[in-house]
Amino acid sequence: MRRNREECAALDAADPLAAMRQEFTLPEGVLYLDGNSLGALPSGTPARVARMIEHEWGHGLIRSWNDAGWYGLPARLGDRLAPMLGAAPGQVVVCDSTSVNLFKVLGAALRLRPGRRTVLAERVAFPTDLYITEGVTSLFDGARSVLLPSAADLDAHLGEDVAAVVLSHVDYRTGELLDMAAVTERVHRAGALMIWDVCHTAGALPISFDDCDVDFAVGCGYKYLNGGPGAPAFLYAAERHQGEARQPLSGWFGHARPFAFEPGYEPTGGIRRFLTGTPPLLGMAALDASLDVWEKVDLAAVRAKSLALTSLFMDLVEPLGLEVVTPRTEALRGSQVAVRHEDGYAVVQALIERGVIGDFRAPDLIRFGFTPLYLSYVDVWEAARHLREVLESGEWRDERFARRSDVT
Amino acid sequence: MRRNREECAALDAADPLAAMRQEFTLPEGVLYLDGNSLGALPSGTPARVARMIEHEWGHGLIRSWNDAGWYGLPARLGDRLAPMLGAAPGQVVVCDSTSVNLFKVLGAALRLRPGRRTVLAERVAFPTDLYITEGVTSLFDGARSVLLPSAADLDAHLGEDVAAVVLSHVDYRTGELLDMAAVTERVHRAGALMIWDVCHTAGALPISFDDCDVDFAVGCGYKYLNGGPGAPAFLYAAERHQGEARQPLSGWFGHARPFAFEPGYEPTGGIRRFLTGTPPLLGMAALDASLDVWEKVDLAAVRAKSLALTSLFMDLVEPLGLEVVTPRTEALRGSQVAVRHEDGYAVVQALIERGVIGDFRAPDLIRFGFTPLYLSYVDVWEAARHLREVLESGEWRDERFARRSDVT
Incomplete structure (x- = not known):
C-alpha cells in the first residue's frame, strides 16, 4: 500500500515512539538512514x-x-x-x-x-x-x-x-x-x-x-x-x-x-x-x-515501528524500477532495506548531497537503515521522494558523484 | 645530597619545564605520584x-x-x-x-x-x-x-x-x-x-x-x-x-x-x-x-628532570629506614621510585588520606611515579615529608587503612 505524505504525518502523530527523537542530537537538513552503520548521538552522551x-x-x-x-x-x-x-x-x-x-x-x-x-x-x-x-x-x-x-x-x-x-x-x-x-x-x-x-x-x-x-x-x-x-x-x-x-x-x-x-x-x-x-x-x-x-523504550515497539518503516519504504521505492533485495516477509527482515543499482555509488553520493544519508556496499547495493528512535514516517516518505527525484532527474550521472577508490 | 624546601623552590624557579604544569588539570590538595599508573588530564583533552x-x-x-x-x-x-x-x-x-x-x-x-x-x-x-x-x-x-x-x-x-x-x-x-x-x-x-x-x-x-x-x-x-x-x-x-x-x-x-x-x-x-x-x-x-x-617538550629535558626528581626523592626517603629498591644508578632507573615496607598497603592508604597519591604492589612495594610535566621539586619534597610523618606518627596503623581484598 503506497501512502502519501499526509498519511505518513498521521502515522507520526500516532507514533508512541515519536518523542524519542528528542533524545538525540541530529544535524539540521539531514535525513539519516545510516544508523545501521553508525548510530546517532544521544543527547545525554556529551x-x-x-x-x-x-x-x-x-x-x-x-x-x-x-x-x-x-x-x-x-x-x-x-x-x-x-x-x-x-x-x-x-x-x-x-x-x-x-x-x-x-x-x-x-x-x-x-x-x-x-x-x-x-x-x-x-x-x-x-x-x-x-x-x-x-x-x-x-x-x-x-x-x-x-x-x-x-x-x-x-x-x-x-x-x-x-x-x-x-x-x-x-x-x-x-x-x-x-x-x-x-x-x-x-x-x-x-x-x-x-x-x-x-x-x-x-x-x-x-x-x-x-x-x-x-x-x-x-x-x-x-x-x-x-x-x-x-x-x-x-x-x-x-x-x-x-x-x-x-x-x-x-x-x-x-x-x-x-x-x-x-x-x-x-x-x-x-x-x-x-x-x-x-x-x-x-x-x-x-x-x-x-x-x-x-531503558526508556520497549524493543517490541521498536520492532513494530521498524517493520512499518521498512515496509513503507519498500512500498514507495518498488515502483521506481529498482530491485529491492531485502525480503518483503517481515519475519525474514531486519531493520534495513537494500536496493540494487549498477551505479549505486553515484546514486548514494547524489542522495548525500541532498542530505539523505544511506550507504553503498560493493558491487551494487544501496543500503538504507531504519532507526525507529529517531526516524519518522515522514522522514521515510521524504527519503523515498529524494531517491525518486535522483533517479528520475539522472543527477547521479554528474561526474562529481563518480566512484573513487577510497573508503565509504 | 639532602635538599631543604627552599632549595627545592629554587630548583622550581629555574626549571625549564615548570610552565608545563599549566597544561594539566589537577585537583586541589593532591600530590599526584601515580602518573605511572594513570596519567593526569591534559587541559585540552575535554x-x-x-x-x-x-x-x-x-x-x-x-x-x-x-x-x-x-x-x-x-x-x-x-x-x-x-x-x-x-x-x-x-x-x-x-x-x-x-x-x-x-x-x-x-x-x-x-x-x-x-x-x-x-x-x-x-x-x-x-x-x-x-x-x-x-x-x-x-x-x-x-x-x-x-x-x-x-x-x-x-x-x-x-x-x-x-x-x-x-x-x-x-x-x-x-x-x-x-x-x-x-x-x-x-x-x-x-x-x-x-x-x-x-x-x-x-x-x-x-x-x-x-x-x-x-x-x-x-x-x-x-x-x-x-x-x-x-x-x-x-x-x-x-x-x-x-x-x-x-x-x-x-x-x-x-x-x-x-x-x-x-x-x-x-x-x-x-x-x-x-x-x-x-x-x-x-x-x-x-x-x-x-x-x-x-609536541611542546623535549624528551631529553623531561628525562633530566625525571632523574633529578627521583634522585631528590631517594635522598629524602633513604634516612627514613625504608629499603629503596629502585637503582641509584641513573642509567638503570626509569621514572619511578619503589620502597619496601611490610605494611605498604596501609602506608599508601594513609598517604592517600593526606592527598599524596602513590600506589601499592603486592606483597610489599610502595611505588611513586615522577612525571616531570606536572610535578615540581617542592611537590617531591612535600611528598617525602608526608611519608616521613606517616611513618614517624604510626598513623598508618589505624584500622581504616588495613588491607582489603579488592582492587587498588
Whole structure:
C-alpha cells in the first residue's frame, strides 16, 4: 500500500515512539538512514563522557578505578545490555572490538569441541567475521574454515567435524534475518556450537539468546545501540560454558586475581574471563549514556515501528524500477532495506548531497537503515521522494558523484 | 645530597619545564605520584573529545570516517607518537590494548621464526605480558614460554629454540631500566626476535627503537602519555618485518581492501596490517590531545628532570629506614621510585588520606611515579615529608587503612 505524505504525518502523530527523537542530537537538513552503520548521538552522551573525563579522570585520577566503579564497568554495561539480548545477568560483557571478541569465542569454541576442527561460516558474511575465522583456525592444528554459499546450505555441511558455526543474524547487505532458534537447534543437533554475530540486530529487534540456547555471540556498540564511533563491542557466553571455556586472549583483566600479580594465568569465574586488557573507558561512558535511552523504550515497539518503516519504504521505492533485495516477509527482515543499482555509488553520493544519508556496499547495493528512535514516517516518505527525484532527474550521472577508490 | 624546601623552590624557579604544569588539570590538595599508573588530564583533552562527539559524530555522522579523517587516525597517531620512540614514520600504530597488541606481535614473531618454539619472558614482568605469552604459545604447536628469574639470566637461556624474547624496558615494580641496545643485540646474536614492552618508558625517557634495531614493541597510552583511562595502546613493528609479518588477529581494518568486502584475508602493506577491528575513536581523540602537550617538550629535558626528581626523592626517603629498591644508578632507573615496607598497603592508604597519591604492589612495594610535566621539586619534597610523618606518627596503623581484598 503506497501512502502519501499526509498519511505518513498521521502515522507520526500516532507514533508512541515519536518523542524519542528528542533524545538525540541530529544535524539540521539531514535525513539519516545510516544508523545501521553508525548510530546517532544521544543527547545525554556529551555530558556523560565529560563527567568521566573531568570528574572521574581529572579529579578522581587513579582512585576512580574503585570510587567511580571503572573496574566493574565491562560487566555492569553487559548486564545493562543483557535484557535487550534476552540474556540473564552475568553472561554479557562489554569490551574490545567485535573482531577481537569473535576471536575469543571462536578460540573457546574450538577448545570446547576438541575432536572437531571445522568452523562453518557464510561466504557473504561481514568480512571481518571471515578474516577472524581464518585467523583463529590457522592457529589450531588441523582446523579449517568452510565458507558456505549461504546459510541455506548449512544442513549439507553440518558434519561430524564441525566444531562451531558463525552466522550473522541479520545480513549486513540485504537485511535478511535468520531464524535464531531454528538454526541454533539444527547446529546443536549436529553436535556443534552456535556463535551469532548480532551487529545488525542489537537495538533493532528483540532476541533471546537464553531462550534460543545460543552458545556464544558477539556484537557491536556503534550501530543501532548508538554507542559512538568505535564504541566497545560486546560478547555473550552462555553460563553453561563459562566454567570450561578457555579463550586464547588471556590478559590480566580476565584473571582470577588481577591485582595479585601472579606469573601464571588462571581465568576468573564467570563472564569476566572473556576480558583481556584494560577496558576502553571513554568509549564505555558513551555506551553507558546510550543505554539510558534504551531503558526508556520497549524493543517490541521498536520492532513494530521498524517493520512499518521498512515496509513503507519498500512500498514507495518498488515502483521506481529498482530491485529491492531485502525480503518483503517481515519475519525474514531486519531493520534495513537494500536496493540494487549498477551505479549505486553515484546514486548514494547524489542522495548525500541532498542530505539523505544511506550507504553503498560493493558491487551494487544501496543500503538504507531504519532507526525507529529517531526516524519518522515522514522522514521515510521524504527519503523515498529524494531517491525518486535522483533517479528520475539522472543527477547521479554528474561526474562529481563518480566512484573513487577510497573508503565509504 | 639532602635538599631543604627552599632549595627545592629554587630548583622550581629555574626549571625549564615548570610552565608545563599549566597544561594539566589537577585537583586541589593532591600530590599526584601515580602518573605511572594513570596519567593526569591534559587541559585540552575535554574540548578535543567534545569536538569529536558533538561535531564529528553528532554533526558529521558516518561522513566523518572520511571528512574528519577517522579512518587514518590509528596510523596518524602512531606517526605522532613515533618521534618519542625513536621510530621513523610508518612503524607505529595506535589501537586496542597492550595485551591484545602483544598477542599480535608474539604471533607474528613465532611465524617469523618457524623453526624455533620458545618465548622467553621475565617471571617478574607485568603479569599480562606473561598471561598473553602463555595464551599465544598455547596455540602454536610445540611452543612454550620459559620464565626467567630475571633479565640477568637471559644469556643462559638464549638457545637455538628461542623465537622471541619479551621484556619490559622499565620494571613496573622496581623502576629498573634495561639497556635496550645491548639486550636487543644479544637477542639478535642468538637468532631470536626482540619484543619490548615500553609501558613504563613511553613519555618517561627518550628511546630509539630504530637505532636499537628493535623488532617489535608494545606500550600503553594511559600512563606517562596521559591518554586517559583505558586509552588505546600502541604497537611498533620494524619496517623490515612488515612485509612478511602475519599477525593472527586478522580483522578487516588490517585488510588490503577493507571496503571491497572480499571473503579472504589479505593483509595490507605497512603497519596497518597490525590493526584488527574498528578503532576506539573517543579514546583516540583523548590521546591525540595528549600528544599536543608532548609536541611542546623535549624528551631529553623531561628525562633530566625525571632523574633529578627521583634522585631528590631517594635522598629524602633513604634516612627514613625504608629499603629503596629502585637503582641509584641513573642509567638503570626509569621514572619511578619503589620502597619496601611490610605494611605498604596501609602506608599508601594513609598517604592517600593526606592527598599524596602513590600506589601499592603486592606483597610489599610502595611505588611513586615522577612525571616531570606536572610535578615540581617542592611537590617531591612535600611528598617525602608526608611519608616521613606517616611513618614517624604510626598513623598508618589505624584500622581504616588495613588491607582489603579488592582492587587498588
